[in-house]
Amino acid sequence: MASIKSFPTGLESSILANRHRPLISVPNYRPKKVGGIADCNSPGISSNSAVDLLSRVSLCNGRRSWARHGVVKAAGGEAEDEAEDSLQATIEKSKKVLAIQKDLLQQIAERKKLVSSIKNTLIDPEDGEQPYKESKVAISRDEAFAESEELGNDLPGNGNGSHLKQFKSSSSYLDPATKSEENGKDLPVNRVQFDASPTKQPKADSSWDIQSKEVPKMPWQYSALSIPQPSSSNSFYNDSKYSAEVIASNTSTFTEEDSDGKSKDTTIKTSIILEKSSRKEEEQHEDARESNPENGNVKAEDPTNQDVNPPPLAGANVMNVIIVAAECAPWVKTGGLGDVAGSLPKALARRGHRVMVVVPRYGDYAEAHDSGVRKRYKVDDQDFEVNYFHAYIDCVDFVFIDSPLFRNIEKNIYGGNRTDILMRMVLFCKAAVEVPWHVPCGGVCYGDGNMAFIANDWHTALLPVYLKAYYRDNGLMQYARSVLVIHNIAHQGRGPVNDFNIVDLPPHYLDVFKLYDPIGGEHFNIFAAGLKTADRIVTVSHGYAWELKTSEGGWGLHQIINENDWKLRGIVNGIDTKEWSPEADVHLKSDGYVNYSIDTLQIGKSQCKAALQKELGLPVREDVPVIGFIGRLDNQKGVDLIAEAVPWMMGQDVQLVMLGTGRHDLEELLRKFEREHYDKVRGWVGFSVKTAHRITAGADILLMPSRFEPCGLNQLYAMRYGTIPVVHAVGGLKDTVQPFNPFEESGLGWTFSRAEKDKLIHALGNCFLTYREYKESWEGLQKRGMSRDLSWDNAAQNYEEVLVAAKYQW
Numbered sequence: 010m011a012s013i014k015s016f017p018t019g020l021e022s023s024i025l026a027n028r029h030r031p032l033i034s035v036p037n038y039r040p041k042k043v044g045g046i047a048d049c050n051s052p053g054i055s056s057n058s059a060v061d062l063l064s065r066v067s068l069c070n071g072r073r074s075w076a077r078h079g080v081v082k083a084a085g086g087e088a089e090d091e092a093e094d095s096l097q098a099t100i101e102k103s104k105k106v107l108a109i110q111k112d113l114l115q116q117i118a119e120r121k122k123l124v125s126s127i128k129n130t131l132i133d134p135e136d137g138e139q140p141y142k143e144s145k146v147a148i149s150r151d152e153a154f155a156e157s158e159e160l161g162n163d164l165p166g167n168g169n170g171s172h173l174k175q176f177k178s179s180s181s182y183l184d185p186a187t188k189s190e191e192n193g194k195d196l197p198v199n200r201v202q203f204d205a206s207p208t209k210q211p212k213a214d215s216s217w218d219i220q221s222k223e224v225p226k227m228p229w230q231y232s233a234l235s236i237p238q239p240s241s242s243n244s245f246y247n248d249s250k251y252s253a254e255v256i257a258s259n260t261s262t263f264t265e266e267d268s269d270g271k272s273k274d275t276t277i278k279t280s281i282i283l284e285k286s287s288r289k290e291e292e293q294h295e296d297a298r299e300s301n302p303e304n305g306n307v308k309a310e311d312p313t314n315q316d317v318n319p320p321p322l323a324g325a326n327v328m329n330v331i332i333v334a335a336e337c338a339p340w341v342k343t344g345g346l347g348d349v350a351g352s353l354p355k356a357l358a359r360r361g362h363r364v365m366v367v368v369p370r371y372g373d374y375a376e377a378h379d380s381g382v383r384k385r386y387k388v389d390d391q392d393f394e395v396n397y398f399h400a401y402i403d404c405v406d407f408v409f410i411d412s413p414l415f416r417n418i419e420k421n422i423y424g425g426n427r428t429d430i431l432m433r434m435v436l437f438c439k440a441a442v443e444v445p446w447h448v449p450c451g452g453v454c455y456g457d458g459n460m461a462f463i464a465n466d467w468h469t470a471l472l473p474v475y476l477k478a479y480y481r482d483n484g485l486m487q488y489a490r491s492v493l494v495i496h497n498i499a500h501q502g503r504g505p506v507n508d509f510n511i512v513d514l515p516p517h518y519l520d521v522f523k524l525y526d527p528i529g530g531e532h533f534n535i536f537a538a539g540l541k542t543a544d545r546i547v548t549v550s551h552g553y554a555w556e557l558k559t560s561e562g563g564w565g566l567h568q569i570i571n572e573n574d575w576k577l578r579g580i581v582n583g584i585d586t587k588e589w590s591p592e593a594d595v596h597l598k599s600d601g602y603v604n605y606s607i608d609t610l611q612i613g614k615s616q617c618k619a620a621l622q623k624e625l626g627l628p629v630r631e632d633v634p635v636i637g638f639i640g641r642l643d644n645q646k647g648v649d650l651i652a653e654a655v656p657w658m659m660g661q662d663v664q665l666v667m668l669g670t671g672r673h674d675l676e677e678l679l680r681k682f683e684r685e686h687y688d689k690v691r692g693w694v695g696f697s698v699k700t701a702h703r704i705t706a707g708a709d710i711l712l713m714p715s716r717f718e719p720c721g722l723n724q725l726y727a728m729r730y731g732t733i734p735v736v737h738a739v740g741g742l743k744d745t746v747q748p749f750n751p752f753e754e755s756g757l758g759w760t761f762s763r764a765e766k767d768k769l770i771h772a773l774g775n776c777f778l779t780y781r782e783y784k785e786s787w788e789g790l791q792k793r794g795m796s797r798d799l800s801w802d803n804a805a806q807n808y809e810e811v812l813v814a815a816k817y818q819w
């Protein structure tokens with residue numbers, strides 16, 4: 010069983026430091042001696058480049074710490090005369106620097122005065138923005154170091170998006186190869202133009218030695234998204250003699266050389282200067298983002314804009330995150346996985362991460378454009394070319410992998426025989442794992458540093474295996490991690506052991522896939538391999554995390570899950586509150602439906618109920634409870650339980666509306682209910698997002714008698730729409746629907762403890778009674794549900810913790 014290594018503090022911090030290593034490897038830098046002081050302004054580095062600027066700051070910081078340890082001084086220890094001369098030169102130079110700094114401080118003070126006077130006229134002083142900005146000026150020297158290291162982290166070589174966060178469109182980020190100190194190999198970070206086969210050792214581009222050469226401009230740097238030059242109205246930034254890198258270098262030198270009272274002064278100056286350079290960098294990215302036509306707006310000239318960006322919510326945890334899924338709403342969705350893949354990324358992006366979703370291109374999606382990148386991958390000894398399409402929406406990059414294998418299955422994405430499906434998933438995972446190398450998003454590839462994949466369900470459980478077998482085992486993608494999310498353990502990608510030949514892995518990987526259980530015998534199991542190889546495992550509720558470890562809930566994988574319990578975490582799904590909002594729902598804007606809120610609940614909801622009844626041809630009656638069911642028709646969703654309870658239900662004055670698609674026998678059951686009870690039941694066989702929204706709004710009760718339910722989204726949507734859930738207390742349903750307590754007027758719905766007809770009837774009976782007799786309690790249930798925070802924000806924060814845990818695990 011793998012375990013987290015705990016490093017002794019020193020080792021750990023040096024490893025962490027390596028992982029945050031700036032683009033330029035400091036030990037390779039040979040500072041030029043100027044009068045005994047190393048010169049940070051090394052020639053050959055072009056000015057006016059954000060990267061250069063950062064590089065210089067990084068270089069200076071690197072050298073500064075050398076100087077602290079006497080390395081620079083030792084280099085100056087030649088003839089005594091020379092030393093005196095150089096000391097004199099140093100003093101002279103230092104004086105000049107002091108003069109420059111004084112001048113600079115004065116300018117900063119004036120500029121601050123100006124900005125705050127403008128702000129006072131524009132912004133309410135109580136909006137709480139000032140403290141952060143002001144306190145930053147007073148940061149200590151150590152903090153300044155830390156901050157400058159953060160700048161280093163932002164360098165594209167390590168792929169950190171802390172500045173890319175909301176500013177992902179800042180295309181002038183370069184992405185050169187980084188050196189691996191551990192293995193001495195060049196790690197390819199950006200290989201947009203390279204033509205390497207997936208298993209080939211990627212080419213290192215030696216021309217990327219920015220320590221000695223000017224950084225070459227790559228084609229994508231000339232795009233419209235290039236970082237704009239500082240505004241001409243900004244005299245501070247325009248004055249080259251005050252460029253942050255020069256000042257930072259000189260100031261740091263000064264701090265080193267002076268031992269008396271001056272050091273304190275210069276510390277503050279350093280802080281200010283680094284703060285300024287960091288701000289300048291942020292402004293440039295912000296400018297790039299604002300001027301990005303994809304964002305649909307151009308920033309107005311506003312001198313106070315430099316101060317309005319709060320730091321990312323994720324803070325120092327900002328990462329590049331790549332979510333890989335077989336479906337993603339709104340383009341392709343068969344169930345809850347599509348919803349999660351469409352909404353979790355946006356929540357992660359809101360926290361400041363640079364986020365991409367990779368999904369097959371099953372159809373011709375209008376928003377996505379051909380990136381022009383073509384790659385070839387082998388699947389079962391056949392060569393397949395893939396194209397990558399790209400869209401940037403809500404601060405998330407969506408990359409669609411196009412191949413003949415994915416075409417013409419839009420209506421049946423999991424269709425075909427076992428080998429067909431397996432081949433699709435092999436191609437998808439092989440191509441997906443290299444997306445961060447090949448696909449320029451907003452002009453710049455993600456690179457493989459500070460990056461984590463989030464794979465979902467068995468369809469993409471091969472990704473963690475490929476990441477390990479093809480790359481990390483070979484010293485590549487050393488800083489990339491994988492998290493595997495279990496949405497449903499019942500589907501595992503099982504097959505005969507021979508299927509191993511199709512996945513194209515080194516022979517010793519066979520054992521990772523082999524599984525014996527009483528049902529399947531010895532077989533090939535993709536989910537098993539993914540669970541063993543992923544750095545972390547998430548499942549979509551706490552209840553399900555527990556159930557997975559039982560022989561009933563683990564579906565043959567419980568032993569593997571127990572063995573890997575240390576890396577498993579339950580995180581309850583959120584919902585996309587933009588898509589599922591009764592106030593703004595686009596499907597409630599016609600046909601008699603209306604948008605409503607908690608304040609207009611009674612009127613709005615009864616109007617939607619009437620519209621639903623009318624649309625479905627049911628008697629339009631306010632007093633009859635309408636029960637809804639929405640879901641995939643399979644064993645999981647407990648449709649058979651509903652079937653058992655239907656005779657009882659039909660004896661009540663109720664209406665039942667069911668929407669679903671799936672198993673043909675269950676589809677037939679829906680049709681039969683409708684035929685036999687046409688005055689009370691509608692069974693809609695098919696997949697209709699609009700109808701799902703309308704049922705959620707128009708029904709009074711949502712029934713979810715699932716036999717197992719990892720999380721369940723429909724009950725969450727229902728609560729948001731003031732529709733009361735009645736659920737089997739299992740998995741995520743148990744986690745999210747607190748049972749109604751009539752004595753305390755608490756809870757959110759009704760639950761029943763066993764998947765049995767009588768239990769279901771009992772819960773429904775109580776629900777009907779409350780609906781009819783206790784209107785106030787009913788309204789209380791509705792309002793409590795509607796006012797719950799069901800958004801993804803909490804869950805995204807928890808995912809972030811998992812990603813960070815994976816990142817620091819070796």
Ligand SMILES: Nc1ncnc2c1ncn2[C@@H]1O[C@H](COP(=O)(O)OP(=O)(O)O[C@H]2O[C@H](CO)[C@@H](O)[C@H](O)[C@H]2O)[C@@H](O)[C@H]1O
Nearest residue numbers: 344345346496640641669695696697698701719720721722
């Ligand atoms: N016929 C139809 N027409 C229109 N829309 C339909 C539909 N049938 C289902 N849907 C929609 O598909 C989604 C289903 O989500 P669920 O979470 O309930 O189930 P699913 O079992 O697919 O997901 C799995 O993954 C999710 C996400 O993690 C877990 O919540 C869940 O427990 C797990 O089983 C909902 O958005 C629902 O409205």
